[in-house]
Structures are given as C-alpha cells and as structure tokens.
Amino acid sequence: MLGVLRSLTETLRTMARKPVTIQYPTVHRELSERERGYPLLLWDSETGEPFCVGCHACERACPTECISVIMKDNPLAAEGKSKRRKIVDQFLLDYGRCIRCRICVETCNFSAIAMNNTWDGQEMSRYDRGELVMDLEQLLAKSKAGEITPWVAP
Amino acid sequence: MSALESFFDNVWVDALWRLLAVLGLMVIVVLALTYVERKFIARIQMRLGPMRTGPYGIMQPIADMVKILLKEDLRPASADRIAFELAPFLAFVPVFLTLLALPFTAKWDVRVLDLGLLYFIAVSGLTVLGYVFAGWASDNKYALIGALRTAAQLISYEVPLVLAVLALSMLAGSLNLVDIVEKQGRVPFIVWQPLGFFLFMAAAVSDLSRRPFDVAAAESEVAGGPWIEFSGIRWSILYALTEYTNMFALCVLGSLIFLGGWDWPLGLKWGWWWQLALIFTKTSVLILVVMWVNATFPRIRVDQLMSLCWKLLLPLAFVQIFLNGLILVYGWPDWTFLLTSGLGLAAAGYIIYSVIPVGAPSRIVARSNA
Amino acid sequence: MLTDQERELETLDIHVNVGPQHPATHGVFRMVLTVSGEKVVDVVPHIGYMHRGAEKLSEGMDYRQALIYQDRTEYLAQFNAELCYCLAVEKLAGLEVPERAEYIRVILTELNRITSHYMFVGAFATDIGVYGTAFTYAFREREYIQEIFDAVSGDRMMYGYFRPGGVVWDVTDDFKDRVRWVCGQTRVGIDDIDRLLTKNEIFLTRCLDIGVISKEDAIDYGLSGPMLRACGLPFDLRRAEPYSIYDRFQFDIPTGTRGDVYDRYLVRMEEMRQSVRIVEQALEEMPDGPIMPEKAPRRLRLPPGEVYMRTENPRGEYGIYLVSKGGEKPYRLKIRSSCLSNLTALKQMVVGHYVADAVVILGSVDIVLGEVDR
Numbered sequence: 001m002l003g004v005l006r007s008l009t010e011t012l013r014t015m016a017r018k019p020v021t022i023q024y025p026t027v028h029r030e031l032s033e034r035e036r037g038y039p040l041l042l043w044d045s046e047t048g049e050p051f052c053v054g055c056h057a058c059e060r061a062c063p064t065e066c067i068s069v070i071m072k073d074n075p076l077a078a079e080g081k082s083k084r085r086k087i088v089d090q091f092l093l094d095y096g097r098c099i100r101c102r103i104c105v106e107t108c109n110f111s112a113i114a115m116n117n118t119w120d121g122q123e124m125s126r127y128d129r130g131e132l133v134m135d136l137e138q139l140l141a142k143s144k145a146g147e148i149t150p151w152v153a154p
Numbered sequence: 155m156s157a158l159e160s161f162f163d164n165v166w167v168d169a170l171w172r173l174l175a176v177l178g179l180m181v182i183v184v185l186a187l188t189y190v191e192r193k194f195i196a197r198i199q200m201r202l203g204p205m206r207t208g209p210y211g212i213m214q215p216i217a218d219m220v221k222i223l224l225k226e227d228l229r230p231a232s233a234d235r236i237a238f239e240l241a242p243f244l245a246f247v248p249v250f251l252t253l254l255a256l257p258f259t260a261k262w263d264v265r266v267l268d269l270g271l272l273y274f275i276a277v278s279g280l281t282v283l284g285y286v287f288a289g290w291a292s293d294n295k296y297a298l299i300g301a302l303r304t305a306a307q308l309i310s311y312e313v314p315l316v317l318a319v320l321a322l323s324m325l326a327g328s329l330n331l332v333d334i335v336e337k338q339g340r341v342p343f344i345v346w347q348p349l350g351f352f353l354f355m356a357a358a359v360s361d362l363s364r365r366p367f368d369v370a371a372a373e374s375e376v377a378g379g380p381w382i383e384f385s386g387i388r389w390s391i392l393y394a395l396t397e398y399t400n401m402f403a404l405c406v407l408g409s410l411i412f413l414g415g416w417d418w419p420l421g422l423k424w425g426w427w428w429q430l431a432l433i434f435t436k437t438s439v440l441i442l443v444v445m446w447v448n449a450t451f452p453r454i455r456v457d458q459l460m461s462l463c464w465k466l467l468l469p470l471a472f473v474q475i476f477l478n479g480l481i482l483v484y485g486w487p488d489w490t491f492l493l494t495s496g497l498g499l500a501a502a503g504y505i506i507y508s509v510i511p512v513g514a515p516s517r518i519v520a521r522s523n524a
Numbered sequence: 525m526l527t528d529q530e531r532e533l534e535t536l537d538i539h540v541n542v543g544p545q546h547p548a549t550h551g552v553f554r555m556v557l558t559v560s561g562e563k564v565v566d567v568v569p570h571i572g573y574m575h576r577g578a579e580k581l582s583e584g585m586d587y588r589q590a591l592i593y594q595d596r597t598e599y600l601a602q603f604n605a606e607l608c609y610c611l612a613v614e615k616l617a618g619l620e621v622p623e624r625a626e627y628i629r630v631i632l633t634e635l636n637r638i639t640s641h642y643m644f645v646g647a648f649a650t651d652i653g654v655y656g657t658a659f660t661y662a663f664r665e666r667e668y669i670q671e672i673f674d675a676v677s678g679d680r681m682m683y684g685y686f687r688p689g690g691v692v693w694d695v696t697d698d699f700k701d702r703v704r705w706v707c708g709q710t711r712v713g714i715d716d717i718d719r720l721l722t723k724n725e726i727f728l729t730r731c732l733d734i735g736v737i738s739k740e741d742a743i744d745y746g747l748s749g750p751m752l753r754a755c756g757l758p759f760d761l762r763r764a765e766p767y768s769i770y771d772r773f774q775f776d777i778p779t780g781t782r783g784d785v786y787d788r789y790l791v792r793m794e795e796m797r798q799s800v801r802i803v804e805q806a807l808e809e810m811p812d813g814p815i816m817p818e819k820a821p822r823r824l825r826l827p828p829g830e831v832y833m834r835t836e837n838p839r840g841e842y843g844i845y846l847v848s849k850g851g852e853k854p855y856r857l858k859i860r861s862s863c864l865s866n867l868t869a870l871k872q873m874v875v876g877h878y879v880a881d882a883v884v885i886l887g888s889v890d891i892v893l894g895e896v897d898r
Contacts, residue, residue, distance in 0.1 A: 001503035003723035004451070010719040011198045011450040011657060020664050021201045032671075034678035034696075063589035101592045101684045106692070115678065151678075153693040199660035295540050299562070299879065365655055366726050374548045374651045375880045452726050453653025455880045456562055506725055 028119050033151050036100045037121015039113050041091060041136065042150065043143040047082045049074070050140055051112030054088035058104035058113060066097035067104060093139060095124055096132040106153075114150030116142065172264040176253050180399050185215040187398040191445050198449045222394075225386035230293055233383065237291035242384070242391035245284025249396050251277045252403045257332050259416045259429035270331040271323055274407060275316050278361070281400065282308040285370065285380045288392060292383035300379020303456050304370035307360060310463040311367075315357035317471035318350045322411055324478045325491070331407075335415035336422075342414030346491035349474050349498035351412045353467055355443075358404045360459070362397060364444055366451040369459055401441060409436035466505060473498055537565060540879065544573045548651055548883040551893030555870070557882055564882050567874045569867065574897040582857040587613055587688055587824045590854060595682040597859060598895045600643050603629075603636040603673075604837040605895075606686040611767055612833035612844040613688035616826050620817055625690035626769045627810040631703060632676070632685070634799040634806070635669050638710055640838035641792045641799075642666040644890045645717055648789065651887035652730050658720055665713030668706050675702070688824055690816040703807055707800050714796050722793070731786035735873035735885035738783060745869040748862050749840025750791045751889065755783035761836035772809070773802045785888040792890075795838075825852050839863050839890055859898055863891040 022029060031037075042051045054071030072089035076082035104113050115121065120142065126132055142148050161167060189204070189212065196203025204211030229238055255270045255277075257263035267273050282305055289301020322343055326334040334343075344351045360367040371379040381393050409415060413436045416429035454462070477494040480486075543554035552573035558566035578597045582590040591609055598605035607629055614621060621629075642662040649658030670680055676695050677685035685691055696702075721727045737747070742755040752759055758777045762770040778794035780787025826848040834843040843860030866889050874882045 001506050001725065003725045003728070004506075007450050007720050007724045008446065010716065011446065014200055014661070014716070015197050017200055019197070019200050019202045020667075023202065023205055032675040032678065032696075034675065036678040061589070063585055063592050099592065099596075099682065100679065101589075101682070102678065103588060103592070103684075106588075117678075195655065195657075199657050200664060201660060295538060299540070299559075365653060368653070369880070372653060372880065374653060375883050377547055449655050449657050450720070451654065452649065452721075452724070452730055453880075454726055454729060455878055457878060458729055 031117060031119065031122075033117060035115070035117040035121070035151075036102050037116035037118065038095050038098055038100060038124060039093065039102075039104055039139075040116045040121070040142055040148060040150075041088075041139040042112055042114055042148075043140050045144075045146075047076060047084075049076055049082060049084070050088055050136070051110050052088040052091065052108075053084050053086045053110060053112070054091070055086075055109065057107045057109060061103050061107040063101060063103065064097045064099055066094040068092040088136065091136040091139060093134045094132060095134060096129050111152070114143075114148070116148060117151055118142075118148060120147075169264075173254075176250075176264055180250065180253060180395075180402075183402045184395055184398045185219070187401065187441070188215040188218060188394065190441075194442065194445050195449045198446070219390075222386055222390045227386045227388060228383070230383050232293040234291040234293070237287045238383075239388075241284050241288035241291060241380075242388045242396075243284070244287050245281050245396045246391050246399075248277045248280035248284075249400045249403060252407075253399065255331065256403065256406050256410070257335070257416075258406070258433055259426050260332070260422065261426060262430075263332075266330065266332050269329045271319055271329040271334065271411070274331075274403075275312070275319060278400070278403070279308070279312045281361075281396065284392065284396070288384065289380035292380070294383050296376040296378070297380050297382045300370050300372070300376045300382070303372075303376075304363070304380060306456070307363075307367065307370060307459060310460060311357045311360040311467075314353050314463060314467040314471045315361065317468070317475060318353035318357065319411065321350050321471065321474040321478050322347055322354075324475065324482060326411075331410055331415075334411050335417045338414045338418055340418070341488075342412060342418050344412040346488065347412070347474070347478075347495050348492070349470060349495040349502065351408075352499055352502065353471050353474065354408060354412065355440075356467060358408060359444055359447060360463075361404060362401050362444065364401075364448040366447070366454050367459060368448075368453055369456045372453055401444060402437070405437045405440035405444065406433065408440050409433060413440075466502065470498060470502055535560065542882070543570075548886065550647060550887070550891055553886070553891060553893055553896070555882070555886070557874075557879060559879055562878045562880075564874055564877055564879060567871050567882065569870055571864075571867070571893075572897050574893045576894075576898070578898045579857050579859055583854060585854075586852045587826065587854065590857060591687070592682070592684050595684055596894060597898055598837065598842065598892060599681065600892050601636050601640040601838045602681070602683050603632045603686065604640075604835060605842060606683065607633050607768065608833055608835040608837070608842050608844050610686045610688050611835065612831050612846045613824070613826065615833055616829055616831040616846060616848060617688060617824065619689045619820070621690055621768075622814045622817060623811050624813040625815045627806050628691050628695055628815065629686060630769060630773075631803050631806045631810070632673070632683075634802045635672065635703070635706070637799045637838045638796045639666045639669050639673075641796045642669075642713075644792055644838075645721075645789070648884075648887040648890070649717075649721060649727075651883050652727060654721075658717060661713065661717050661720065665710060665716075668709055668713075672699070672702050672706060675699075687816070689820045690814075694815050700807055700810070703803060707804050707807075710796065710800050714793060718793065722790070728786065730881075730884060731789060732784060733782065734785045734877060734881050735888060736782060736784045737869055737873055741869070741872065742783065745872075746865040747840070747869060748865060749837065750788050750795065751840060751866045751869075753778065754780035754787035754791045756781050761834060761841060765834075767833070767835055770802075773805045775799075775802050785884055788888045788890075792838075823852055826850070826854075834860065837862055839892065839895070840866055842895075859895070861895045861898060863889070863893075863896045867891055867896060 044051050054069045056069050059067045059069050070090040071086050074082055074084050074087035077085045102115055105115055193203040204214035207213035207217045252274050254264040255267050255273050257266055285304040286301045289297040323329050326337045328334055363370050384392050416433045421429040421432055481490050537558050537560045540557045540559055543549035544552040554570040556568040557564050578593045582593050594605040594609045595602040642665055646659035646662030674680045677683040739755040739757055742752050756779050758779045760777045775798040778791045780791055828848055828850045830847040832845045834841050840862030842862050845858035846854055847856040849855040873885045
C-alpha cells in the first residue's frame, strides 16, 4: 500500500506546480538563434541583387536533391555596378523534400543561403504540395524585407 | 393556484417533471464532468488542458458535444445491426434508472424507494449487458476481448459492492436511502466502516472502468475495448454519457451512505441549501478522488483483477459483514465498529503489501569502474 | 477421438493483430498474437513498415550527407547514432579529434541517452496503463534537454551536429551553465518518476517476473544494452571497449538480477543517473580549443578499406560497418541495429503471458522502428 500512497502524493504534489505547456499557435516558444527552419536566400541590399551567384555548390551538396539552380551573366556586372560576374537566374527549392540539414548553408561560399530562424520557417503547411516549391522571389522575399538575421556559424 | 397545485399533484405529471429534471441534471453532470476531468487531469500532468473555447476552455464540453453530434455514425458492415444499435441504450438506460432512486436532498428526489439501495445495486448491474452487446455486435476482436473482460469484471465486482453495502445496511437497519442518511445522524458511516468504504470505492472504481481497473477499455492493449467500433453519438451514449452518469450516481450513493449525505452535519436543521451544498461537496470530493486515482495508477492485468476481487475484496467483505453481525448481536458499543473495521482495512493494506514482493530492495547491482 | 460433446466445448485460438496501427506498438510494428482466451500462445512479429533504405541511400551520399541519415534512422538517440558513424569514419580516415570536440560529443551523447530513456519510461508507463501522467512527467524533463540540443544544433530532432573529425560548430556560450542546470533538473525529474512508479505495487505486479529471459538466452539472442544488463551481465561497450573518451569517466554499470521487465526499467532509470554523472564529470574537464582538426579536408575522401565501429546506444549495441573503395562515398554502409536484435527475443519473452503483458514486454524492449527497419 505504501507505494500506492506514495504515487498518490506525488501526483497531488505535481498538481500544485505551474503547468509547463503553452498555447501553441497563439503563443510561440522562443526559437533559438541557430534554429534551422527552411532555407532562404539572402539579398545583398548594397548592390540590389542576391548574394547567390548560382554556383551549384548547394545543389550538389544537398542530400535530398531538392535544390535546382540556373546561373546567368550578371547584367549589373556589365554595367559595372556589381562585382559578381555571374548571378542566379532561377532558384527552385522544394520545401517538401528539404530535410533542413543545413548542409547547403555549410557549403555555400558566398553566404548566400541561410536557415530561416524565425517561426515562418517552421510553419509551412500548405494545401498543395506544389506550393512548397519555392522560386527565387519567394526565397528572397524575407531577406529583402529585412525580416531575418541569419545566424552565422562561429 | 389550487388548479396548478392539483395539476402537479397528478401522479403522471409529477413523475414526468421529475424525470425531466433528472434528465436535465444528467446532461449538466456529463457536461461538467467532461470539463472537470480534462482540467483536473491536465493539472496533475502539468498541462493547461482545454483553454480555447471560452475563458479557461469552459465551453469545451459544448464544443465536444457539437462535434460528436455532427460526426458520421459509422457501423461496421459485418456488425450485428440490431445488437450494435441497441447496445448504447442497454448500457445507458440502467444508469439513468439508478438516478431515479437517489435522494439528493431531504426533499429532492424522484421516488424514495424502501429498497432503494437494493434497487440501485441491482439496476446498475445491468450496464454490463450493454457492453457485452457492444463487444459482441462490433465483430471486432479487440471489442470482443474487451467485452469479455467487462463481463467478467463487472459481474465479479458487483459482489463485493453488494456485500459492502449490505454490511452497511446492517448498521442502518434499512435499505431506504433516506433512512440510511438520517440514521447516520452525528457520525457518518465512514467512521464506523472504513473497510466497507474501501471495498465500496474499489468496487465503484472497477464498476466505472477507471484505472487501475480499466482492463475493459485498456487503450494500450485492446484499444478501447467494447467502444472501439462506435463513433459519434453512439459512442457518446455508450461511453461518455454512461460513464460519467454512472460515476456521478455511484459517487452520490457513496456520499449518501458513507459520508452522511445531505444530513451530516446540520443538514436537516439549516435547510435545503445547506443540504445541497453538502451533497455537492461530498460527491465532488468522491468524484475527484476517482479521477485522481485514475490519473495516477497503472492498470492491473485482468487475472490480477479477478484475484484481487475474489481473493481479497470478497473475503474482506464477508469479514466486514461478520464483524458487524457480531457487534450487533452482542450489542457492543459503537466504537468497536471502528476498531474492527479499521483493523480489517489495515489487514487489507498489509495483504496487498506482502503478497506483492515489494519492500525488497531495488535489485540493482552497480559496478563502479576501476 | 473427441466426442461430439467435447468438440462442441473445444475452444478456438484467435489471432489478434496488434499493429501496425495500434497504440501499443511504438510506431509501425505489427505483431500477430495467437491468443487462447487471454493467454498468448504464439506471436509472429512483422517488421518492415518503416523501411526507408537508409543503408542504400547512404551509398549514394558523401560522408557528410550520409551522416544526416543516421539521425533519421535512430530518431530517439540521434547523437549516439551520429557518434557511432563519425567514429567509424574517423577510424578509417585516421582523423584525430580535438579534445573539446570529444567532450562536447560525450556530453551531448549522454544527454541524449537521458532523453531516450525518458522516452522509454514515458511510453512504457503508458503501455502499462498510466493515464499519460508518467508520460508528461518524462516529456517535461526531456524538453529541457531538448531545448539545449535545439540551442546547440538548431533542430529539435534531427541534429546533424557531429561531423567526422569533430562537431560542425562550437556550442553556445551559455552551454555549460545550461547543462549544469539541466543535470540538477534531471535528477529531480528522475526522482519524480521514481516516486510515481518504481515502488508502486500496481506497477510492480505488472512488471515483476514478466518477460523473463535468462543470461544465456540473452547472449544467444545477441541482446545488448539494458536488455542484456537486466539479465545480470555487466556488459557495456563504454567500459568493455572504451571508445571516444569514455575511459576517463567514473560511472557504474547497473545490472539486474532477474532479467524481467522490471529489471529493464530499473536499469534504465539507473543509467540515466549514471549519464548525469558522466555529463557532470565531462563538464568539469571540458577544455577550450578547436572543435575540428586543423587540416580537416573540405571534402572528406576515405582510403579504401573497411571498418566496424560499435557504440553503446541507449537501446544497445549500435554498429556501423563501413566499406570504402576510396573516393568520397561509402561503398557499403551497414547498420547493426540494436533494436532488431533485441526484438528477436520477443517470441520467447511473450509466449505464455497475457495479452496485456505482451504489450508491456514489447514496451520494455524499447524499440525504435526507424532503426529496426532502417
């Protein structure tokens, strides 16, 4: 009987504690700085173009092959406004396939891609899988608006 | 005025409005208990529980009800149609009938029966029929196993329940619930009959299929037992309505016969509002204890359940009856009830403690590294 | 010959299909129980519902990418699996791991062992029938550790934080403080669960002498981890063949005496306490310094050869057999799953017990289906 009574007092004791759960969709847990949400492309506001030059490094490094990049000659470089001679033309990233391993960020030589460490990078449910294939504009939007401070590995 | 009075004096009208009142009470009880149980268990588990519907999730039972009502009523193609559709009502009607015999205060009752206690026990024993019907008709192995477990369990535990209540009615000298309540006067029967109360609560928890005796519905084994194929409103009648009403009825009964009901203390003197407060408090305490136990304990196995009933609870119930008889025949003073019954309870605790090899030190052999 | 009357009285054994969708199967495991009344007379386990070809997929990946699949394979003790894989690759590549990285790895691995055992305790108690109370207790504590993992690696489940040669980036600045706090919290949390379950008579009746397996049988079946130690054999790879820096720490190897479900539970509970001890020791000694070797190649190429590395995971011996034919991809990567070996003894343990016990025994094996099916 003693063990049974001990269990009963234990549950009674925990009743006095503060609940540890939060109301998730209305209250969001604070994300850590290193949070790996879905990857995003970064916008170079100085020259007004993406950092990405379309070098295919991430495309090759991706374990799930969810990235497709097309490179083009940079028109701004021809005008002398930018140092990048090549620039990304199209960038498709399938969030439905992405497993958020951050290898693309590790491989990128230009710090052009970053993991989204905000809640937007977590809550990605869509009604249609096709909507999860992100193009260049969608990937850049958050960085363009300055809503993201990507974490850089020390 | 007199026309109105004579209208209500009509036996049929009288019966009808009392029935409706009980029906309303039942709905309120079920709604309230759904919410209370969810919140209470959430607190034990350090969760928040329902919070979204209304302030502190107070409208959650309504939302649940609406959801359940709108759900599709599924019936397996291979189910025995008549039995399947009958089962929820077979389970529910006896529980509803038990409410009719309960006096909630000195005046508030549907009918006070002279054999009220016997009626309650007899009728509530019929619930098992609904579960067996449900399990059999579902044409599902889990449901069948669950139904057989329920049958064995409910029938077995009916015996210590009856005997515990019988021992108590020896003290009261009556089976009329109002008599029993009034007989308790200054000292509620729990003081004279701690063993009887323990047996009653154990049998009641078993009757309610709550942990540690919920072998019938055991989610981790038979995934819901007899209820497994039911959905929507049928599930709600079979499970939620029946279980919660049954819980309420048994706890009201427990507080009537063991805790002094609406009388102790000062119920008859202070009037109906105090009686109502008393019965509400006592019933709530019992219900919360059942929920608390439910949230704390693991489930015991079906064979252990049976042996607990037949090897421990039943002999103890006989012991209680025997002791009461002895004391009543020889006219020993009242405190001997407490003494003997308390000793019996201690013995029960000791048997549980000693039969199971606990107390043995944890058999961990630790080996520190060199 | 049976008479007609006897034939009428003959009972039929029925097959009860438990899983792959069943609350007790911890994933998508399926077992077909043949029951006579409530007693199990036979059990046929079916695995493979979660086969995702992690081994084959790894063959098409380079060594960094293949690591990602270790997380997905052993999804409750990810750091442990990553560590095993990294050790295998390092052994073949001859990489020297910096001290700090070793310590970080050990701390995280041991914390991960605690979370995994928390998961076990919660799920096991639910199998026995506790109404989620032990589960929420365990998960509350698990969450504290998980938050550290989240802060360090950036993900709550699939860390991908270790790399052949070290760890991918350094830990957070407040890492030491947080781990120190979580160590104390874990002791409290274990005690909570201890009080709720360990001496509870109902829990004991359900656990004692259920699913007993003898020491000899356990060795014959190739059981490992807590399953083996519960039988009384103090075999722990951290002690038997110390990998990484485990030879520097003081810890006990808890063993049981009966080899039943209760012993497995006790062994795991004690292992959590020992893990806390290891973490605290490691925190004391953790040096500063680099976290990757100085001349770590940017793209790892392994010399031809083969290597087998085994580590002590929460669920037992986790092994990686790696064959390289040169180049940057493994030629073959075989995962020795501890759960699969432990699961082979299921029939011997379950037969003769009640249906309810079958569920408890399966829970006590503590399977991770991702690892069983790979």
